[in-house]
């Protein structure tokens with residue numbers, strides 16, 4: 120049973136893909152894969168529409184986002200239904216991760232964008248303050264390509280799209296072929312909100328469409344997905360000398376200190392490990408707990424994991440894996456770990472009771488750092504727990520990875536928490552909570568090492584969809600330029616004196 124299967128088509132016709140449910144295997148629908156000429160046509164429409172969109176004020180653009188937000192709230196049940204059908208997530212998880220997060224993103228950026236995108240006056244230093252004035256205008260880049268993955272099909276399509284639109288760009292959105300109907304929701308909302316034609320173009324398809332988008336001639340790519348694809352996107356953007364942000368995979372560590380609230384930490388471990396069936400870029404993938412409290416912590420995690428309900432319908436806590444290929448990766452890593460000496464205290468296998476793509480919530484001990492489970496991204500409901508002598512060992516092992524997306528630390532000692540956070544080589548760190556940085560739009564969100572390039576949130580995340588244009592005005596009507604030439608001994612000596620004064624005397628240094 121595969122979720123995405125090619126459909127036979129007549130020679131020369133566009134490729135078609137059939138999508139089936141990860142829960143029941145029942146067909147959900149088919150998509151036609153848009154090719155390079157479809158992408159070029161969409162880009163042409165976007166290019167035509169963008170100048171008028173950019174000419175509107177940010178406040179006017181906010182009104183479209185607000186209308187789309189109203190529609191999202193009104194249609195939330197239907198949206199949850201589409202996401203659940205396509206992904207097998209519990210409805211509460213779909214509402215939390217997709218609808219709540221999308222509403223928060225639209226509200227946050229609508230409120231902040233006008234101020235963040237306003238032309239800024241920046242005071243100048245040294246002698247420049249007497250001669251020049253600087254303002255920085257934030258101009259749209261033009262047309263932005265947004266490429267999104269399947270694990271958060273609505274929010275990871277919507278959030279970059281909203282920011283790029285508010286900044287005055289047109290957007291070509293290419294959601295994942297694994298969740299095309301959830302990805303389409305974003306384009307539908309904005310269409311119904313009356314967004315001018317061409318300002319947001321939906322591209323339906325798979326890697327072929329995504330690659331064509333990177334090559335089509337857009338002005339930036341905002342990519343969220345795997346490291347392997349991210350690298351291809353980076354190469355394509357480098358060849359065209361266009362910027363890209365890459366939000367890639369993770370191998371997030373969790374560190375449990377001896378003074379941690381162990382009930383809270385156990386709850387955080389299972390939420391971090393099993394949220395979205397572990398298909399969460401900032402999911403907890405490795406737990407390092409200090410020896411003193413390891414037995415008690417593991418006991419609590421095991422008890423809580425055993426209480427989780429995994430079902431195909433009704434009320435349940437842990438849903439299906441969205442994608443059979445991911446399920447195979449998870450099963451291979453867990454099988455290899457068990458064959459190599461690890462023990463599954465709970466789970467450890469595909470759920471034999473359920474027909475769809477379900478992997479049991481799993482807690483493993485006795486894992487080694489050289490196991491694939493501890494080195495590759497797992498992206499499944501699997502929580503390997505490692506005992507460590509002390510916090511130095513915890514930090515060293517947490518940092519021994521090619522990834523660096525999120526991390527979380529559990530302790531009652533605020534000073535220690537801050538100190539540990541600064542020693543973890545990661546894009547962000549959360550204290551006494553699972554990694555939820557993506558849900559905090561004020562925080563710059565991005566990865567270290569293979570986890571990505573650039574930031575998607577925070578002030579610079581939004582401004583990343585613009586060109587910062589410095590405009591430098593002369594205070595004296597340009598009279599200085601009139602005396603630039605000729606050079607000569609007198610000018611040279613004057614410059615020498617000025618250098619000595621400005622950078623070599625206390626008064627000069629104060630002025631500089």
Ligand code: NAD
Pocket residue numbers: 266267268269270271275293294295296324325326327328329330331333343344345346347348349351352365366367368369399400496498524566570571
């Ligand atoms: P993926 O890389 O397979 O696909 C992502 C998107 O890229 C899809 O839309 C796909 O069609 C498209 N694509 C495929 N080949 C392409 C190409 N050559 N050029 C351009 N686009 C192409 O990733 P996935 O399996 O859909 O998503 C899971 C991955 O995403 C995990 O590694 C996860 O950690 C990561 N992720 C990261 C974040 C983050 O913010 N850092 C968030 C969510 C998911």
